[in-house]
Amino acid sequence: MEAKDSKKIFGWSGPAAGAAIFRIIKEIGPLSRTEIVKQTGLSKSTVSVHTKKLLEMGLIKKEKEKTDKAGSVGRNRQLLKFAKNNGYIIAIDLGATGLNVALCNLDAEIIEMKVSDILVNSGPKKVMNKIDQLIKELLESNQLEQKKIFGIGMGVPGPVEFSKGLPVSPPIMPGWHLSPLKQILQEKYKCPAFIDNDVNVMAVGEKHAGLAQDVSNFIFIKIGTGIGAGIICEDKLYRGSKGCAGDIGHIGIEGEEELCPCGNRGCLEIVAAGPAIAKKAKAAAKNRESEILLKILNKKGDLTAKDVGEAVRRNDLAAINIVKNSGQKIGQVASRLVNFYNPSLIIIGGGVAKIGNHLISAIKEEVLRRSTSLAVQDLRIELSQKNDEIAVIGAAAMAVNEIYSHDNVTEMMYLDGSSK
Amino acid sequence: MEAKDSKKIFGWSGPAAGAAIFRIIKEIGPLSRTEIVKQTGLSKSTVSVHTKKLLEMGLIKKEKEKTDKAGSVGRNRQLLKFAKNNGYIIAIDLGATGLNVALCNLDAEIIEMKVSDILVNSGPKKVMNKIDQLIKELLESNQLEQKKIFGIGMGVPGPVEFSKGLPVSPPIMPGWHLSPLKQILQEKYKCPAFIDNDVNVMAVGEKHAGLAQDVSNFIFIKIGTGIGAGIICEDKLYRGSKGCAGDIGHIGIEGEEELCPCGNRGCLEIVAAGPAIAKKAKAAAKNRESEILLKILNKKGDLTAKDVGEAVRRNDLAAINIVKNSGQKIGQVASRLVNFYNPSLIIIGGGVAKIGNHLISAIKEEVLRRSTSLAVQDLRIELSQKNDEIAVIGAAAMAVNEIYSHDNVTEMMYLDGSSK
DNA sequence: ACTAATTTGTTTGACTTTCGAACAAATATT
DNA sequence: AATATTTGTTCGAAAGTCAAACAAATTAGT
Numbered sequence: 001m002e003a004k005d006s007k008k009i010f011g012w013s014g015p016a017a018g019a020a021i022f023r024i025i026k027e028i029g030p031l032s033r034t035e036i037v038k039q040t041g042l043s044k045s046t047v048s049v050h051t052k053k054l055l056e057m058g059l060i061k062k063e064k065e066k067t068d069k070a071g072s073v074g075r076n077r078q079l080l081k082f083a084k085n086n087g088y089i090i091a092i093d094l095g096a097t098g099l100n101v102a103l104c105n106l107d108a109e110i111i112e113m114k115v116s117d118i119l120v121n122s123g124p125k126k127v128m129n130k131i132d133q134l135i136k137e138l139l140e141s142n143q144l145e146q147k148k149i150f151g152i153g154m155g156v157p158g159p160v161e162f163s164k165g166l167p168v169s170p171p172i173m174p175g176w177h178l179s180p181l182k183q184i185l186q187e188k189y190k191c192p193a194f195i196d197n198d199v200n201v202m203a204v205g206e207k208h209a210g211l212a213q214d215v216s217n218f219i220f221i222k223i224g225t226g227i228g229a230g231i232i233c234e235d236k237l238y239r240g241s242k243g244c245a246g247d248i249g250h251i252g253i254e255g256e257e258e259l260c261p262c263g264n265r266g267c268l269e270i271v272a273a274g275p276a277i278a279k280k281a282k283a284a285a286k287n288r289e290s291e292i293l294l295k296i297l298n299k300k301g302d303l304t305a306k307d308v309g310e311a312v313r314r315n316d317l318a319a320i321n322i323v324k325n326s327g328q329k330i331g332q333v334a335s336r337l338v339n340f341y342n343p344s345l346i347i348i349g350g351g352v353a354k355i356g357n358h359l360i361s362a363i364k365e366e367v368l369r370r371s372t373s374l375a376v377q378d379l380r381i382e383l384s385q386k387n388d389e390i391a392v393i394g395a396a397a398m399a400v401n402e403i404y405s406h407d408n409v410t411e412m413m414y415l416d417g418s419s420k
Numbered sequence: 421m422e423a424k425d426s427k428k429i430f431g432w433s434g435p436a437a438g439a440a441i442f443r444i445i446k447e448i449g450p451l452s453r454t455e456i457v458k459q460t461g462l463s464k465s466t467v468s469v470h471t472k473k474l475l476e477m478g479l480i481k482k483e484k485e486k487t488d489k490a491g492s493v494g495r496n497r498q499l500l501k502f503a504k505n506n507g508y509i510i511a512i513d514l515g516a517t518g519l520n521v522a523l524c525n526l527d528a529e530i531i532e533m534k535v536s537d538i539l540v541n542s543g544p545k546k547v548m549n550k551i552d553q554l555i556k557e558l559l560e561s562n563q564l565e566q567k568k569i570f571g572i573g574m575g576v577p578g579p580v581e582f583s584k585g586l587p588v589s590p591p592i593m594p595g596w597h598l599s600p601l602k603q604i605l606q607e608k609y610k611c612p613a614f615i616d617n618d619v620n621v622m623a624v625g626e627k628h629a630g631l632a633q634d635v636s637n638f639i640f641i642k643i644g645t646g647i648g649a650g651i652i653c654e655d656k657l658y659r660g661s662k663g664c665a666g667d668i669g670h671i672g673i674e675g676e677e678e679l680c681p682c683g684n685r686g687c688l689e690i691v692a693a694g695p696a697i698a699k700k701a702k703a704a705a706k707n708r709e710s711e712i713l714l715k716i717l718n719k720k721g722d723l724t725a726k727d728v729g730e731a732v733r734r735n736d737l738a739a740i741n742i743v744k745n746s747g748q749k750i751g752q753v754a755s756r757l758v759n760f761y762n763p764s765l766i767i768i769g770g771g772v773a774k775i776g777n778h779l780i781s782a783i784k785e786e787v788l789r790r791s792t793s794l795a796v797q798d799l800r801i802e803l804s805q806k807n808d809e810i811a812v813i814g815a816a817a818m819a820v821n822e823i824y825s826h827d828n829v830t831e832m833m834y835l836d837g838s839s840k
Numbered sequence: 841a842c843t844a845a846t847t848t849g850t851t852t853g854a855c856t857t858t859c860g861a862a863c864a865a866a867t868a869t870t
Numbered sequence: 871a872a873t874a875t876t877t878g879t880t881c882g883a884a885a886g887t888c889a890a891a892c893a894a895a896t897t898a899g900t
Contacts, residue, residue, distance in 0.1 A: 247795065248759055250792050336671045340665065
């Protein structure tokens with residue numbers, strides 16, 4: 001069923017009208033047949049034939065209400081839309097200190113999400129067992145058979161060789177190196193599985209259902225324990241030649257000397273990410289620069305970036321300065337990316353993004369100051385609006401994109417009739 | 421003849437097998453029909469029919485000698501190749517202080533090149549007249565009628581709105597702002613014309629006929645009067661959302677304070693490009709740090725980056741240090757791009773690239789030191805091998821790519837029979 | 841030389857996909 | 871109820887593709 005290798009290079013995937021019609025319905029639907037004719041340039045008859053087949057196959061469905069029409073007179077149009085509830089996707093967002101597993105529909109909408117606080121460094125065996133358990137719970141509570149799961153998408157906090165679904169030397173995932181996650185999931189659930197870096201997955205999420213839905217070129221920056229970026233280029237995820245594009249956490253900041261576990265000094269993430277903020281806050285507390293921080297430190301015995309966020313919310317000057325300082329450093333790096341990549345949007349997400357507006361305004365200020373005027377002309381810099389779910393949404397969207405790729409749909413429609 | 425707007429979004433450009441066959445012949449030809457069958461997955465009959473049509477249309481031709489065959493027995497294969505001499509392209513490379521106009525074939529090979537030292541700041545009228553004159557000379561000396569010119573490609577030293585072919589506020593091209601170059605050329609020569617930034621054009625040249633032919637993701641860095649980069653992403657030129665991607669000359673270098681005409685301080689190009697090298701060389705000469713430089717300065721009354729190159733070749737320590745210093749700064753910026761973009765190749769070109777090996781080795785050293793190990797794992801950094809022609813080649817290749825785009829070829833083959 | 845085997849490329853007839861035009865359906869206006 | 875208008879389907883023709891048969895060119899082996 002797999003196409004020949006050569007096809008991937010100079011592909012001829014068979015007649016493509018059917019797949020084009022499906023794609024347009026999925027992406028800008030609901031649409032009437034007449035509207036599809038206008039959009040694609042195909043003939044009425046072709047659209048009619050293919051929509052009929054797509055309806056039979058269950059890939060699309062009719063909008064229930066016969067809604068408004070275009071003109072004032074004439075027959076009502078019959079809107080067609082993607083059959084997003086025809087199957088389900090399991091989406092997994094594995095973080096350093098937490099695990100989200102969600103049941104999603106085929107439009108990557110979350111139906112139910114399970115949250116666990118398992119640690120990634122407890123190793124793949126334990127974590128994969130937990131995932132297994134959560135999936136079972138999700139299937140049960142929604143009374144779904146396994147065969148209704150069309151695919152699995154997963155984001156992990158480290159570099160991944162995407163095609164094979166293998167983590168490669170992930171710094172914060174000891175024991176996961178080359179663990180065959182894709183294979184494990186595929187064999188257990190008898191469906192395709194796709195694994196990628198968490199930041200990539202989040203970028204895909206923003207493209208699919210977040211702030212970037214109408215944006216072709218943007219950068220998603222995640223600020224958490226580390227700092228990383230996901231790059232969308234001409235509407236598609238860009239992974240780079242070795243799959244490590246967007247690894248901006250280890251860009252050096254001039255004048256910073258702190259040693260990073262990576263071996264270099266002054267890396268962005270070691271001086272500006274969550275732990276750096278916490279560390280500076282502790283110093284500020286001990287130096288009595290901030291009453292609030294000191295109080296929290298004394299009470300809990302430790303300080304986290306979250307606590308700094310709390311202090312910021314209470315207008316603590318020291319905390320605000322710490323956050324601003326991080327923002328400036330991130331903005332410094334971002335400004336260079338803007339000159340080079342000229343995106344029309346930068347989205348800031350990750351745990352530390354919740355720390356308050358001072359972070360993003362410092363980033364903005366720095367980017368506006370340092371980037372060329374043409375590059376910032378239509379640039380927006382915004383906070384992720386679905387920070388807690390975007391990774392799960394993205395993992396599901398990634399799986400859906402792969403499953404309903406143009407070639408796959410062509411194959412479904414023309415080569416055999418038996419969908420799934 | 422132009423497709424509807426909507427088609428550009430969810431295009432159905434008609435049956436595509438013919439165009440796929442053409443493309444594979446053009447890009448990895450010469451090929452026999454049997455080899456095309458293997459590569460594309462199409463049937464023998466389809467390939468036979470379409471190659472026949474392509475031959476009739478003159479888009480491809482038979483290899484003259486019946487060459488070697490695959491196995492030891494059996495009929496000889498008939499190799500088919502792109503008919504690269506079926507028409508011609510005019511390629512124009514406009515630089516700050518020079519103008520190259522070349523007659524190229526459809527594979528962007530230079531047939532004859534005219535060089536002029538006209539200054540870009542003498543304005544569009546004068547320059548366009550000169551271009552006109554050179555084209556006329558080229559056509560005459562090669563006894564070509566105008567209708568044999570299938571298209572025109574042009575690179576200019578400043579930002580361009582590609583789709584309209586308009587320079588937008590180009591800093592070193594006073595008087596060219598919004599000058600309708602595309603329109604002028606199209607009307608005068610009755611063929612499509614394409615205008616882009618010179619660095620973009622050079623990147624396309626390296627992809628088509630230079631060091632990057634087999635590379636999908638790379639960056640071309642031009643070091644001359646300014647510094648800019650051309651980005652190839654998944655085999656295609658990436659222009660960014662406002663068309664100014666790759667504008668790395670105005671990335672700030674920490675600790676540098678020199679004021680740039682752009683308004684910021686310490687921009688890469690103001691501290692590391694050709695003029696900066698010349699300026700430092702003058703200072704070194706005056707401070708008697710270098711005998712050689714002083715001698716040249718006294719003789720010519722001025723020093724250029726080229727003179728520094730000469731001094732480097734004569735092992736002048738001061739000159740070498742100046743060059744190394746520039747290389748380090750460029751390498752510092754490049755290392756960040758490597759982390760972010762993860763290319764598999766960086767090509768260094770432009771006038772200053774000729775200054776000798778110290779420049780590129782300094783860049784390499786800096787990138788290897790500062791970038792993550794995964795990102796530099798298979799990274800090559802190389803000097804452009806066709807520095808003087810690559811812009812012209814790229815301008816021609818850009819035009820050819822547009823003229824023979826998949827959709828255009830499909831249209832030629834299926835919609836009417838009349839090519840051109 | 842002649843035959844067999846092998847590889848390349850073409851032709852043929854059947855099948856599939858697409859289109860244009862005629863037709864059918866649904867709705868507003870008169 | 872008749873008419874105009876818009877939406878969607880059906881049908882026969884045209885175009886594109888394929889598998890299989892056929893033709894051509896070449897080597898190897900008698």
